[in-house]
Amino acid sequence: MLPICTALRLSAWDRRNIRNRCFLFSLLLFIFSSGLNAAPGDSTITLAHAVQRSLSQNPSLQIFPYRYDALQGLAETAQLRPAYEVGFDAENVGGSGDFTGVSGAELTVALSSVIEMGDKRLARQGVVSHRRSLLDAHRQVESLALLGEVTRRYVDVLAAQAQVELAKEAAQLGNESLRIVQKRAAAGATPEAEVKRAQAAAEQAKLALFAEQQRLTYLKVALSALWGSTNPEFDKVEGDLFQFGEDVAFERLYAKVEKNPAIQIFAAQSRLKDAELRLAKTQSSADISWSVGVRRMQETDDTALVAGFSMPLFSAKRNAGAVSTALAEKNQVLAEREVMLLDLHTQLFRAFHNRKQAIVAVKALRTAIIPALEQALVETQAAYQRGRYGYLDYVSARQELLSARRTQIEAAAAALTYGAEIEQLTAEPLALTQYGEDDTFSGLPQ
Structure with a gap:
């Protein structure tokens, strides 16, 4: 069957x-x-x-x-x-004296992103x-x-x-x-x-x-x-x-x-x-933020390459609570x-x-x-x-x-x-055979 x-x-x-x-x-x-x-x-x-x-x-x-x-x-x-970001930065704009207007401005266009560490x-x-x-x-x-x-x-x-x-x-x-x-x-x-x-x-x-x-x-x-x-x-x-x-x-x-x-x-x-x-x-594991771009000095009509990076300090110590929480939740399961x-x-x-x-x-x-x-x-x-x-x-x-x-x-x-x-x-069936092959009743269990 x-x-x-x-x-x-x-x-x-x-x-x-x-x-x-x-x-x-x-x-x-x-x-x-x-x-x-x-x-x-x-x-x-x-x-x-x-x-x-x-x-x-x-x-x-x-x-x-x-x-x-x-x-x-x-x-x-x-x-x-991580996504790439484009940033624009203007310095020495709208000041007084030699910095009136934009004649002494420094303009920077930069591309930045993050390098993820620790296989995130x-x-x-x-x-x-x-x-x-x-x-x-x-x-x-x-x-x-x-x-x-x-x-x-x-x-x-x-x-x-x-x-x-x-x-x-x-x-x-x-x-x-x-x-x-x-x-x-x-x-x-x-x-x-x-x-x-x-x-x-x-x-x-x-x-x-x-x-x-x-x-x-x-x-x-x-x-x-x-x-x-x-x-x-x-x-x-x-x-x-x-x-x-x-x-x-x-x-x-x-x-x-x-x-x-x-x-x-x-x-x-x-x-x-x-x-x-x-x-x-x-x-x-702290991620590394980086940026690279070009800066223009309006006063001298010159351009220069700019670059930089940053990373947070003491990331492991600051993340210890999150690790402890995750471990406790696992033990709870x-x-x-x-x-x-x-x-x-x-x-x-x-x-x-x-x-x-x-x-x-x-x-x-x-x-x-x-x-x-x-x-x-x-x-x-x-x-x-x-x-x-x-x-x-x-x-x-x-x-x-x-x-x-x-x-x-x-x-x-x-x-x-x-x-x-x-x-x-x-999650499994009982056997297919009928319960009790002998149809004669031998009495209730003692």
């Missing part, structure tokens, strides 16, 4: 910077035989299609080309050499280059965050679809219960009050179905908003809500955390601070990286164990709890029709089954969501 990223058509930048990380995370939660390999129909959308549209149309990624253009402008400025130009270019690398890392983080949000909203729609189907089943059960109660009331085996209660329960089931349908409508709008659409162009999403990736040891997952683009940002920031530190150190790693460890630990708990719950509900409740409902309904159980027993059995199925949907959605969070934190 092909990974989803091979089915997408992205820009050259995306193929270079996102394919190896971003595409390999939450998408693989939904690998199933037909959904992701089939082209979406007019009313159905796949996760691959949702990701493709979001990456190409989401406004949050559209700002990066402008940021790259801004850096290009800075790069052009950084590579400029190269250091400026290095800073801009590392800013571009930092922007690349930020774009990866934004793309990964967008993919995570697409996956989470996709899971929400997938779970909402299952909740709508369950609500339809609940409405059908409500109507069936009403029919059974009416039949018993007609035979004089149950009071009319139970008919009213059954009617009320059937109407409440219809209201619950309507509420789930409205929630599904909203969630589809929220999903389509990620690619800038206010009107969903699909009726449903494809996917298997009850298929999970393989369970991977926590230590192996945490070993991959350093590959997270959020950590790579600190690496890029550290390199940028190194470049800024080098630039600050270059300021300790290293400290912030350690804080981020600790935070990612906490997030990964929470997502890892919550995912495991959700999968255990789904397995227990699917293999042990729901089958038992289904059989209990069949037996309770039969006993109620024979008059052995009361109406409350019958309704309780029905509600317990519906509640268990609702819990199963919620647990499955939680497992997929936590799996997506794990992949976003590690």
Whole structure:
């Protein structure tokens, strides 16, 4: 089965910077035989299609080309050499006595500039280059965050679809219960009050179905908003809500955390601070200002060549504060990286164990709890029709089954969501194999 990223058509930048990380995370939660390999129909959308549209149309990624253009402008400025200046100087003009008017004037035209010392130009270019690398890392983080949000909203729609189907089943059960109660009331085996209660329960089931349908409508709008659409162009999403990736040891997952683009940002920031530190150190080397020109003495009608240079004194001492600031900022980045790693460890630990708990719950509900409740409902309904159980027993059995199925949907959605969070934190997918090949449930962990 092909990974989803091979089915997408992205820009050259995306193929270079996102394919190896971003595409390999939450998408693989939904690998199933037909959904992701089939082209979406007019009313159905796949996760691959949702990701493709979001990456190409989401406004949050559209700002990066402008940021790259801004850096290009800075790069052009950084590579400029010091400008040449033309100066004009007039002396002994407009005085008194022999210096009245311009007869005794001395006029000088000079060309001047600065000789940069300490490779300042190269250091400026290095800073801009590392800013571009930092922007690349930020774009990866934004793309990964967008993919995570697409996956989470996709899971929400997938779970909402299952909740709508369950609500339809609940409405059908409500109507069936009403029919059974009416039949018993007609035979004089149950009071009319139970008919009213059954009617009320059937109407409440219809209201619950309507509420789930409205929630599904909203969630589809929220999903389509990620690619800038206010009107969903699909009726449903494809996917298997009850298929999970393989369970991977926590230590192996945490070993991959350093590959997270959020950590790579600190690496890029550290390199940028190194470049800024080098630039600050270059300021300790004093630049040499020079000038050369021609002077004309009006009184003698003679001309002479003039030249000069100057340089500031004690530049290294005056620049010591800037160097210290740049060094402190670099060390601050290293400290912030350690804080981020600790935070990612906490997030990964929470997502890892919550995912495991959700999968255990789904397995227990699917293999042990729901089958038992289904059989209990069949037996309770039969006993109620024979008059052995009361109406409350019958309704309780029905509600317990519906509640268990609702819990199963919620647990499955939680497992997929936590799996997506794990992949976003590690910037790598979980394995493609289904979680737990043995479908028999051996009981909750002791």
